[in-house]
Amino acid sequence: MFRATRSILLNTSTAAGLTHWTRPQAMACSRPSVPVMRFLATTTSENSYKPKPKTGIVLMNLGGPANEDEVHDFLLRLFSDGDLIPLPLQKYAAQVIAKRRTPKIKEQYNKIGGGSPILKWTRQQGEMMERVLDRISPETAPHKHYIAFRYAHPLTPEALAEMKSDGIERAVAFTQYPQYSCSTTGSSMNELYRQLQEWDPERKMKWSVIDRWHTHPGLVQAVANHIEAGLAKYPVESRDKVVILFSAHSLPMEIVNKGDYYPSEVAATVEAVMKLLSYRNSYRLVWQSQVGPRPWLGPQTNAAILGLGKKGFNDQLLVPIAFTSDHVETLFELDLEYGEEAREAGITGLTRAESLNADPVFIDAMADIVKNHLKEADSNPISKQFKVRCPGCTNETCQETRDFFDE
Numbered sequence: 001m002f003r004a005t006r007s008i009l010l011n012t013s014t015a016a017g018l019t020h021w022t023r024p025q026a027m028a029c030s031r032p033s034v035p036v037m038r039f040l041a042t043t044t045s046e047n048s049y050k051p052k053p054k055t056g057i058v059l060m061n062l063g064g065p066a067n068e069d070e071v072h073d074f075l076l077r078l079f080s081d082g083d084l085i086p087l088p089l090q091k092y093a094a095q096v097i098a099k100r101r102t103p104k105i106k107e108q109y110n111k112i113g114g115g116s117p118i119l120k121w122t123r124q125q126g127e128m129m130e131r132v133l134d135r136i137s138p139e140t141a142p143h144k145h146y147i148a149f150r151y152a153h154p155l156t157p158e159a160l161a162e163m164k165s166d167g168i169e170r171a172v173a174f175t176q177y178p179q180y181s182c183s184t185t186g187s188s189m190n191e192l193y194r195q196l197q198e199w200d201p202e203r204k205m206k207w208s209v210i211d212r213w214h215t216h217p218g219l220v221q222a223v224a225n226h227i228e229a230g231l232a233k234y235p236v237e238s239r240d241k242v243v244i245l246f247s248a249h250s251l252p253m254e255i256v257n258k259g260d261y262y263p264s265e266v267a268a269t270v271e272a273v274m275k276l277l278s279y280r281n282s283y284r285l286v287w288q289s290q291v292g293p294r295p296w297l298g299p300q301t302n303a304a305i306l307g308l309g310k311k312g313f314n315d316q317l318l319v320p321i322a323f324t325s326d327h328v329e330t331l332f333e334l335d336l337e338y339g340e341e342a343r344e345a346g347i348t349g350l351t352r353a354e355s356l357n358a359d360p361v362f363i364d365a366m367a368d369i370v371k372n373h374l375k376e377a378d379s380n381p382i383s384k385q386f387k388v389r390c391p392g393c394t395n396e397t398c399q400e401t402r403d404f405f406d407e
Contacts, residue, residue, distance in 0.1 A: 053144035056168035056205075057133075057370060058159055059126055060188040061176040063149025064116025064327050068106045070152060075101055077151040083187035083395070085291065086254055105328075112331040119154075121325035122147050122176070124358045125366065132367035140170070140374050148192065156191050160199040172370060172377070173209045173405070176324055178219055179248075179269060180212040181262035182390055183255055186398060193401040208377035209405050210369060211386040214265040218365025220272045222356050223321065227277060230317045230353035242315040242349075243282045243308055245301065246270045247334065248322035250287035253295040258392030261385065263297060266322055273321075284308075285321075288338075289329055302338045306345050315349035316342075324362070326355045382406050 065074040079085060079094035087093040109115055126145030134141040144166065148159040163171065173192055175185040189209065196205075213219060231239050248266045256263060270285050288301040299307075301318070308316060318338075320330050334352055342350040356362040382405050389398050 051142055053142045053166055053168060054170060055133075055140045055143045055374070056146055056163050056166070056171045057126070057129070057143060058146045058148050058163075058171060058173050058192070059122055059176050060148045060173060060185070060192070061118065061122060061150070062184065062327075063152030063155075064118045065109060065152055066119060067115045068109055070115070071106050071109060072098055072102045074152045075105060081150070081187055083190060084183045085252065108328055108332045111336060112328060116152070116327045117331075118325055118327040119147070119149075119152075121357050125325070125363060128358060128360070128363040129366045129370070132363060133370055136367060137371040137374065140371075143370075144168075148188065150188050150191060156188075156195045157199065160195055163205065164199060168205055171205045171207050172373065173207060173211075174366075174370060175211055177322065178212065178216075178324065179214040179262055179265035179322055180385070181251065181255070182258070182260050182393070182395075182398070183251060183262075185211055189405070190395075190397050190401050193397070193404050196404075207405055208373065208381035209383070209386060210373050211383055212261075212265060213365075213369050214269045215272045216365055216369055218361060218368055220269070220276055222359050222362040222365060223269075223273050223319065223353075224276045225361060226353040226356070226359070227273070227317065227319055230319070230351060231281070233351060234315060234349070238315060240280055241313075242317050243284065243313050244274075244317050244319055245304060245308075246273075246283060246285045246319045246321040247288050247301045248285070248320075249289045249329065250296045250298070250300070253297060256297055259390035261390075269321055281317075288333060301334070302341055305338055305342050305347065305350060309342065309345050309347040314347055316347070316351075318350065318352040320353070320355055324356050326357060330355055 062078075063074070065071045075098035076094055079087065079097045080090060082090050087097075126147065130143045130145055133143040137143075146159040146163055147154050148156040150156070173189065175188065177184045180186070189211070196203075196207075227244065231242055234242055246266075251260060251262055267285060270283070274283055284299075284304060286299055286301040286304040287297045290296040290298075290300060305316060305318075318334050320334065323330060330352070339350060382402065387402055387406065389402070
């Protein structure tokens with residue numbers, strides 16, 4: 001499926017290398033342009049020598065199997081996690097489901113190159129973020145990123161082992177899920193808390209937490225830029241008629257009804273992006289990746305695509321709004337699976353906006369989030385929102401985790 005190329009970014013100089021927003025001159029297209037953020041990130045290789053890192057930044061995400069041999073264990077870890085997918089007799093159900101789904105999921109990964117690219121992108125994001133942070137926050141430099149995936153290597157213990165070897169004393173847990181959910185960031189934080197009891201029982205590492213950043217201006221800017229690039233591929237006369245479908249990973253209603261923040265925070269991101277785009281297109285928030293027969297948050301993305309098609313809306317732009325890099329949910333589910341369903345239904349105008357991946361605007365946002373967090377982390381190691389559990393939460397580990405990181 002088509003994926004939009006990155007929109008043009010204007011480079012304007014500012015004192016001290018600070019981020020700056022500016023509006024470009026009007027282009028040939030009559031559509032008003034979205035203000036763009038100057039980027040500081042670079043992919044240019046620098047001196048390979050780096051002194052002992054002063055600040056460790058742990059990038060937490062779901063992860064994905066690097067090859068088909070890792071698929072079964074990835075699925076087993078995933079379905080064993082009651083924070084993500086609550087199941088009766090979780091331990092035994094996870095084994096059955098993982099074994100049954102492994103052949104099908106292997107086929108999916110083989111269709112996108114044999115494995116997930118999420119580790120590649122996360123490493124690149126981390127390396128670029130380090131370089132920006134070393135420039136804009138010299139007082140906390142040198143910075144080094146570590147990757148802690150929840151269900152694939154490198155797992156949390158691997159990240160902690162590397163941090164311990166490096167002698168890290170100041171650490172930031174930086175979720176790569178912009179919108180908080182107990183099933184994603186919450187699960188990763190609970191796992192980090194559990195593993196720290198073994199890897200750092202004396203608490204030599206000083207921790208703080210970035211648990212959500214769903215309306216950060218840099219994130220909003222980057223998504224808006226990618227939407228503009230995607231819309232620019234449509235004919236000028238029909239561009240304003242394209243329906244934008246913001247697609248996020250769904251949640252079981254069992255989790256939503258406990259009071260999970262995720263649906264409202266995803267909606268807040270969508271609202272911020274559309275405001276930046278001046279609400280020039282119709283849009284909907286839809287949900288993908290439902291598993292099993294239980295009720296999940298809807299409407300489902302593929303059903304929305306087909307439903308809009310039946311109503312005469314042929315041109316639709318899919319926008320991954322809760323994913324910061326490509327993986328199986330974008331490359332297979334959105335591009336291949338839903339793309340094929342759309343074509344079979346006669347929908348010829350379905351495209352997808354490019355994922356953020358290593359977009360320098362997005363990298364600047366990551367660095368800015370960390371820099372601002374470090375200024376206040378000593379007095380506010382966790383956010384006010386993270387301090388409050390879901391009203392219906394019954395998992396006491398969630399409270400233990402909050403107490404641990406709030407000390």
